[in-house]
Amino acid sequence: xxxxxxxxxxAFLRSRIPKLDGRAFRWDEALERMKALLxxxxxxxxxxxxxxxxxxxxxxxxxxxxxxxLHAHGFRVGLSLSPHIHDLRERVQIGGLPxxxxxxxxxxxxxxxxxxxxxxxxFELIIALAFCAFAGSEVGYCIMETGMGGxxxxxxxxxxxxxxxxxxxxxxxxxxxxxxxxxxxxxxKAAIVQEQNTVLSVPQHDDARHAxxxxxxxxxxxxxxxxxxxxxxxxxxxxxxxxxxxxxSTSLLGLHQAENACLALAALETLGRRDGFAVDGGRVAEALxxxxxxxxxxxxxxxxxxxxxxxxxxVQKMERFxxxxxxxxxxxxxxxxxxxxxxKDSLGMLRSIVPLARSVTITSFFSDDQDxxxxxxxxxxxxxxxxxxxxAAAVVPEPRQALMTVLGKGGDVVVTGSLYxxxxxxxxIVSASRRGSTTAAAGRPAGRTGGSPASRxxxxxxxxxxxxxxxxxxxRTRRAAARARPGV
Numbered sequence: 001x002x003x004x005x006x007x008x009x010x011a012f013l014r015s016r017i018p019k020l021d022g023r024a025f026r027w028d029e030a031l032e033r034m035k036a037l038l039x040x041x042x043x044x045x046x047x048x049x050x051x052x053x054x055x056x057x058x059x060x061x062x063x064x065x066x067x068x069x070l071h072a073h074g075f076r077v078g079l080s081l082s083p084h085i086h087d088l089r090e091r092v093q094i095g096g097l098p099x100x101x102x103x104x105x106x107x108x109x110x111x112x113x114x115x116x117x118x119x120x121x122x123f124e125l126i127i128a129l130a131f132c133a134f135a136g137s138e139v140g141y142c143i144m145e146t147g148m149g150g151x152x153x154x155x156x157x158x159x160x161x162x163x164x165x166x167x168x169x170x171x172x173x174x175x176x177x178x179x180x181x182x183x184x185x186x187x188x189k190a191a192i193v194q195e196q197n198t199v200l201s202v203p204q205h206d207d208a209r210h211a212x213x214x215x216x217x218x219x220x221x222x223x224x225x226x227x228x229x230x231x232x233x234x235x236x237x238x239x240x241x242x243x244x245x246x247x248x249s250t251s252l253l254g255l256h257q258a259e260n261a262c263l264a265l266a267a268l269e270t271l272g273r274r275d276g277f278a279v280d281g282g283r284v285a286e287a288l289x290x291x292x293x294x295x296x297x298x299x300x301x302x303x304x305x306x307x308x309x310x311x312x313x314x315v316q317k318m319e320r321f322x323x324x325x326x327x328x329x330x331x332x333x334x335x336x337x338x339x340x341x342x343x344k345d346s347l348g349m350l351r352s353i354v355p356l357a358r359s360v361t362i363t364s365f366f367s368d369d370q371d372x373x374x375x376x377x378x379x380x381x382x383x384x385x386x387x388x389x390x391x392a393a394a395v396v397p398e399p400r401q402a403l404m405t406v407l408g409k410g411g412d413v414v415v416t417g418s419l420y421x422x423x424x425x426x427x428x429i430v431s432a433s434r435r436g437s438t439t440a441a442a443g444r445p446a447g448r449t450g451g452s453p454a455s456r457x458x459x460x461x462x463x464x465x466x467x468x469x470x471x472x473x474x475x476r477t478r479r480a481a482a483r484a485r486p487g488v
């Protein structure tokens with residue numbers, strides 16, 4: 001197919017977004033279609049050193065941290081993430097930057113030529129495009145985040161025995177597709193483990209651990225459950241933690257980010273031993289300290305107030321985010337702006353939000369430019385859930401208007417509940433931070449993969465001051481972190 005511009009490529013991809021309810025989609029047929037497509041492309045995925053990441057929470061953060069660590073050690077890294085917030089090209093990154101328009105268009109054209117009469121979906125086309133772009137760019141490593149689950153995911157096409165599998169925290173999400181218990185969900189995610197792979201996992205719930213162990217044994221894979229982080233301490237700008245005898249610090253905020261960073265560090269050390277490169281402590285510190293991931297406990301300053309943006313979209317993620325929020329700001333309450341996908345446990349998420357809320361404003365979103373059509377839960381239903389928890393929420397259906405309403409309330413603001421909500425108003429949040437603050441922090445550029453060239457992409461990110469040593473907030477954090485359940 002002849003494509004002459006990125007705009008044409010983007011428009012074509014949108015035409016391939018499935019219009020069916022996801023429950024009616026034939027996921028097993030989709031995987032077979034994906035395998036056939038890649039075979040016609042010469043199986044580019046088998047020519048790459050692949051790190052494959054699955055889990056319920058923390059996949060994207062772990063991918064970003066590992067990409068930053070590998071980049072700091074001199075490697076050219078391909079990174080595939082989903083969903084995107086600001087730009088479709090966030091989904092396919094090379095060397096810390098979104099793939100350039102020319103390579104994006106040419107890679108998609110090659111995929112479409114190979115597809116022939118088949119009709120791969122939006123997500124399948126982007127994953128095939130990513131494999132082609134990475135193989136054509138001779139990346140040193142290729143990091144692939146699963147879209148949903150693992151068993152039938154379009155990324156689950158790599159047979160290479162050298163594939164490194166990373167399993168983040170597994171919990172309850174996408175129940176309509178994966179099941180309603182961890183015992184049902186975990187085998188689907190563990191199914192990315194293939195013959196003789198090396199597998200690294202964070203500590204898991206018993207049901208998830210048993211599923212992972214069973215899959216590893218079936219596939220003769222080498223499985224390691226990594227040690228958890230120790231003595232996690234949060235400030236407004238860093239998460240510090242101990243792991244494997246060393247104190248580390250990352251710019252990604254949250255108790256959960258310590259666990260994600262440990263998994264990324266374990267992956268780096270595993271690759272170093274396997275591929276013969278030395279892990280350098282100074283480079284590790286630089287990479288962890290400059291990593292950026294928009295929409296994950298991202299802090300802005302606007303009009304003299306703090307605006308925090310986090311895409312927590314299931315109960316597990318929201319619990320960890322709110323726990324971390326309370327530790328960083330122990331004496332504050334926030335004006336929350338929320339919207340939830342229609343199939344999410346919004347009541348469960350609100351139970352974490354309400355104790356920290358000065359007010360709650362409910363809005364909505366409709367996204368038809370990603371892998372599926374995404375609708376928010378009815379605002380009236382969410383308002384009723386808020387009332388059941390003792391808070392009278394306001395409703396402003398249009399998300400940009402809702403943001404302006406909340407910013408006008410006078411308090412510090414939290415935007416959360418869905419990455420699709422954040423994507424709908426991210427540019428407005430950035431603009432508000434630029435208009436409303438003259439601090440260097442508010443205009444600080446932020447990219448997807450941190451201290452690499454991604455940090456010059458121009459997406460602003462606010463930054464606060466480090467909590468001083470010995471303060472009450474720090475000691476509270478240390479005590480609470482010892483009790484915390486990691487995982488987003």
